[in-house]
Amino acid sequence: MEHIVIIGNGISGVTAARHIRKLSDKKITIISAETDYFFSRTALMYIYMGHMKFEHTQPYENWFWKKNRINLVKGYVHFIDHKNQTLKIENSTDISYDKLIIATGSKPNKFGWPGQDLSHVQGLYSKQDLDALEKNAPNKKICKRAVIVGGGLIGIEMAEMLRSRDIPVTFLVRESSFWNGVLPNGESQMINEHILEHHIDLRLETNLVEILSDESGKAKAVVTDKGDTIDCDVVGLTAGVSPNISFLRDSGIELGRGIKVNRMLETNIPNIYAIGDCAEQHEGIGNRRPIEAVWYTGRMMGETLAQTICGNPTEYKPGHWFNSAKFLDLEYQTYGWVFSELNKKEYEQHFHWRHASEKICVTIAFHKDTKEFLGINTFGIRMRHKIFDQWLTENRNIEYVMEYLKDANFDPEFYAQYEQEIITHFNKKFDTQISPKKKSWTRIFTTPKSRA
Structure with missing residues (x-):
């Protein structure tokens, strides 16, 4: 029986698995080091804000996977041996595949800032990031101020989360207006106003220079290019995300910023595909960027690739943005x-x-x-x-x-x-x-x- 192995249990990988199962009886294995079961990443903020529990973010009951004959393996793939079609799993046995789908998503950007690897410096992408924020910023007594670096969608989510617990927030945005590389001026200016009305200390045209450490190796302050030193207990690094592909550097798979794929979502190695945030089209489709770290495009890639895997070769055509x-x-x-x-x-x-x-x-x-x-x-x-x-x-x-x-x-x-x-x-x-x-x-x- 043909064995389909999927690395990553986010929306892309799980969608591919579900649709392959709908279309076939192939053996399916999903490998992930993040969580035991699939959850809705976009709902993480609502757990911290008290609107949901983690189990509410899981669209499927735990029995769903066994019932649908989708094997789940918790582990970290540290090398792909494509010549022998085998995955090397850290602290576990190797797994062989007939077709491999890489759906490893993104990781928060780090730009070499001094202090970026200190304790209490974090992104907001994974379940582990959410757990770290709960530990580092449970309330305003423990976290007297947080500094968020980067003015994108993840940054504004993190600011909203922290403010929901009355934690003071300073928001460093390098642009002259919030998200003005995406939004027209009128909209960007309106968001500036909205952020300030929510008692967030928005500092435009301000860059992070350094994160200072206390004697225990914990972040205690940030230094900006305006010469300000801002005391804080948590630093959120939310200056975008990058494809999570570091484990592929010596794999022989063609890489750019992400994993290079064609319109069929194929890599340069036979029987290996990439979908979701980690996939990079050789050329963007229309006005779309070659890498699209968007929930719905990840889902569409998973559905499209399932057709190809099951004998109906299908091009990825995402339609109107x-x-x-x-x-x-x-x-x-x-x-x-x-x-x-x-x-x-x-x-x-x-x-x-x-x-x-x-x-x-x-x-x-x-x-x-x-x-x-x-x-x-x-x-x-x-x-x-x-x-x-x-x-x-x-x-x-x-x-x-x-x-x-x-x-x-x-x-x-x-x-x-x-x-x-x-x-x-x-x-x-x-x-x-x-x-x-x-x-x-x-x-x-x-x-x-x-x-x-």
Whole structure:
């Protein structure tokens, strides 16, 4: 019986295993050194905040794996012998494979800062990181201040977690505005305001120089490039993540920043594949980056590769870009492409609307010549993924999107609706006379593909 071995029990590896089992009777083994069972990594913050227990983050009961004949091995793979198709497991017996899927995810970035390996300096990616934060920052008596280094999504999550226990937080962000390499100016500025309103000491255009140690080897302060020394008990390193591939350096597998794969998710070694955060396309798909450390793309790679493993060769085609996140209590969604001012394409034009008093805004990107709809960002308004996906596929123009924008609103009826105000602002800015229209739900999902 063909043996499929998967290294990593995150969303990518587990999805691949589940779909291979649905499609076949192959022998499946998952190896992971992190936890005994799969859990939802995106829910880690809610455990610390008291909203969930760890067992609530496990989508499947412990008996699920045995019932579905998926073998679980807890261990660390320290070498892949691809010539003999064997894995060397630390402090355990070797495991042979017929096909190998590498789904080892990411690890927090470290940039050689003095003191970065001290006690009480940590990232926020793994279950072990969560356990360390619980130990190092249980309350504001033990942790009188935390310093977070790096202004991305993990950083803002860690800040929210610590503030939920009233622990003072200083947030060092090297950019001139929060996440302005991704968000347009209006949105980035709004997030700056939101962070400050949550009593977080946000320091923009500030870099970490050094982490100072006390006599026991524990972090006691950070030094910034502004000359400030900030006393603290915990330092969170959240300046992004990198593929977790250090154990592959002498494996013969082609590496870049991640594991190089083609559109079939194959490496340069026969019968070895890579999916999820650790996989790097030779060239990005469309506007996508070669490495995508995103939950849903990891899931899609797992589903796609399962087809190939089970005899139906399938290219990885992720479709239109979308994502969602939360900045403290502010929900964010993006569909299609809305580039920041720092990275904006020459053909791209933005329409930005922000509510006069609430933290609610919309930015829509469109082609300045053809008026084709390119993408949308929303903060504080929930939108329907399926409708925007359809409009992007149909190459709808900006006027069409504005006319039918209300159809895309996912908020319940008792929520405030802002579409009329948005359209009025659009008409005034671009000297148009668009009025809102509403289609039936049937038409929304059955309109034939066409150009607007």
